[in-house]
Amino acid sequence: MAFNSVVKAFYSFMGYVLRFFLVLWNLKKYTLTSFFALVMFMWLVVPHLTPRMYAVIVLQLSILVTTLFLMFLLTGVFVVGGIEDGSIPLENALRVFIGALIANVIVLATLCYLGLMLMGIAPPPQSLPALIALANAMEATPIVALAITIPAVVGYFLLKDKWARFRAKVPFWGSYLGILASFLYLYPIMRDPPIWYFAGFRFFSIAGVTIIVSIFPLAYPREAALKACGLILPLIGFLSWFIVWGGMTLGSILCVLAGATLHSWRPREVKTFLATKPSSTKPHT
Amino acid sequence: MNWKTTALGIAAILLLLIILSAINVVFGYTAEYIKITIPAAQLVNVALYGVIYEDKVAIYLDIPGTVSSQNVAIERTMTVPTLNLKATISITMSSVTMSGVGISAWNLTSTSGTLSGVTMTVEPAPTGVQMNINSGTMNNVVAFAWKVVASQIQYEGLTAKITLESL
Numbered sequence: 001m002a003f004n005s006v007v008k009a010f011y012s013f014m015g016y017v018l019r020f021f022l023v024l025w026n027l028k029k030y031t032l033t034s035f036f037a038l039v040m041f042m043w044l045v046v047p048h049l050t051p052r053m054y055a056v057i058v059l060q061l062s063i064l065v066t067t068l069f070l071m072f073l074l075t076g077v078f079v080v081g082g083i084e085d086g087s088i089p090l091e092n093a094l095r096v097f098i099g100a101l102i103a104n105v106i107v108l109a110t111l112c113y114l115g116l117m118l119m120g121i122a123p124p125p126q127s128l129p130a131l132i133a134l135a136n137a138m139e140a141t142p143i144v145a146l147a148i149t150i151p152a153v154v155g156y157f158l159l160k161d162k163w164a165r166f167r168a169k170v171p172f173w174g175s176y177l178g179i180l181a182s183f184l185y186l187y188p189i190m191r192d193p194p195i196w197y198f199a200g201f202r203f204f205s206i207a208g209v210t211i212i213v214s215i216f217p218l219a220y221p222r223e224a225a226l227k228a229c230g231l232i233l234p235l236i237g238f239l240s241w242f243i244v245w246g247g248m249t250l251g252s253i254l255c256v257l258a259g260a261t262l263h264s265w266r267p268r269e270v271k272t273f274l275a276t277k278p279s280s281t282k283p284h285t
Numbered sequence: 286m287n288w289k290t291t292a293l294g295i296a297a298i299l300l301l302l303i304i305l306s307a308i309n310v311v312f313g314y315t316a317e318y319i320k321i322t323i324p325a326a327q328l329v330n331v332a333l334y335g336v337i338y339e340d341k342v343a344i345y346l347d348i349p350g351t352v353s354s355q356n357v358a359i360e361r362t363m364t365v366p367t368l369n370l371k372a373t374i375s376i377t378m379s380s381v382t383m384s385g386v387g388i389s390a391w392n393l394t395s396t397s398g399t400l401s402g403v404t405m406t407v408e409p410a411p412t413g414v415q416m417n418i419n420s421g422t423m424n425n426v427v428a429f430a431w432k433v434v435a436s437q438i439q440y441e442g443l444t445a446k447i448t449l450e451s452l
Contacts, residue, residue, distance in 0.1 A: 055370065055449045059365065119447070124443060124445040126443050127305075128306070128311050128376070128443065129306055131376050131443070131445055138374070188431070195431055195432075230287065234293070238298060245312070253294075255294075256294030257291060257294075259294065260291040261287075263287040264286055
């Protein structure tokens with residue numbers, strides 16, 4: 001009984017958070033512009049105003065502000081965009097928003113821990129494989145963040161209805177994440193081409209298999225194919241650790257996410273009642 | 286998104302990293318290179334190969350026995366373009382014992398040491414110069430490696446930190 005009331009109170013609180021987020025999102029012309037200006041200020045101006053001895057702190061703060069900006073942008077584009085084009089039913093909106101918020105909190109907590117660890121405040125994990133995997137992931141993170149943000153933002157703000165119809169017809173995100181994973185499998189030899197001569201086969205073979213399994217559902221978006229690819233991709237993601245050390249760590253994680261996205265994708269009709277006015281989403285009271 | 290597949294997949298990856306840590310195995314590729322510094326290493330039955338393939342040459346250091354050293358460092362350098370900074374992430378271990386080590390490197394140097402039972406031969410491509418060392422001590426070994434394998438590694442005092450330098 002007490003547990004139920006706690007859950008009810010939590011959902012009620014999250015409902016208020018969602019409403020507050022929607023208010024901010026409806027003012028996106030101002031919120032996104034000022035947030036973006038703050039990001040630019042942190043990267044371009046602050047480093048020149050602060051002494052060199054604080055460079056590590058400035059770098060960590062700049063990364064933190066950029067991450068918060070991307071979280072706000074991507075939550076808006078994916079969750080509010082999903083509600084607007086009907087891919088997220090209204091009755092599931094709060095649940096999806098809570099899921100997105102939990103994912104954001106995990107990312108933010110990991111980032112804060114990494115920052116504190118590298119500044120010598122938090123203890124590092126006593127595991128060499130985990131530290132090497134983290135160092136690899138840190139190098140690839142900016143590229144992955146940009147690669148996910150660009151199509152989502154261009155589609156939501158510039159293509160609007162066409163973007164919604166395209167995603168309703170083909171499993172774009174599952175395939176795209178798979179292609180991104182195959183790019184990350186090739187990342188070490190793209191940065192250092194001479195490795196081709198000594199270990200090229202294993203890099204190209206796993207990237208090739210991943211790209212084929214990722215592109216196939218675009219050409220043949222049937223349920224059986226999606227389920228098969230949705231199971232194969234996470235398996236490749238796991239095996240990639242033994243072949244290319246997880247493709248800068250993020251390659252294997254993206255492969256798992258690509259499989260999960262493909263597995264649950266279904267073709268659907270685009271509801272136009274909200275998609276026609278993406279900027280007019282009001283909080284549902 | 287299928288949450289069960291996501292949770293299972295990520296849990297499997299985390300479990301793999303935990304198992305690798307528990308059984309003390311390290312292997313992996315890296316973009317560009319990592320700099321490995323071993324201040325003093327006692328080496329037995331070491332083989333050094335100059336691997337040639339087409340016009341590329343690399344060094345492969347094979348140490349099947351056990352290597353022990355203090356203050357081993359693994360460094361990884363990245364550039365932060367907008368800040369004109371070079372960020373170096375250093376993972377240091379106060380004491381390391383490893384066996385079955387294979388290092389593929391572009392560059393390997395040692396400032397001093399003693400070697401005995403050295404044999405140098407030239408093999409046809411892709412193996413070029415091959416140097417076998419029965420026993421020896423190499424001080425301040427620095428390798429710029431792109432692939433490292435250690436079938437057993439035990440370490441103490443693991444620390445990680447970031448340092449920034451102007452470009």
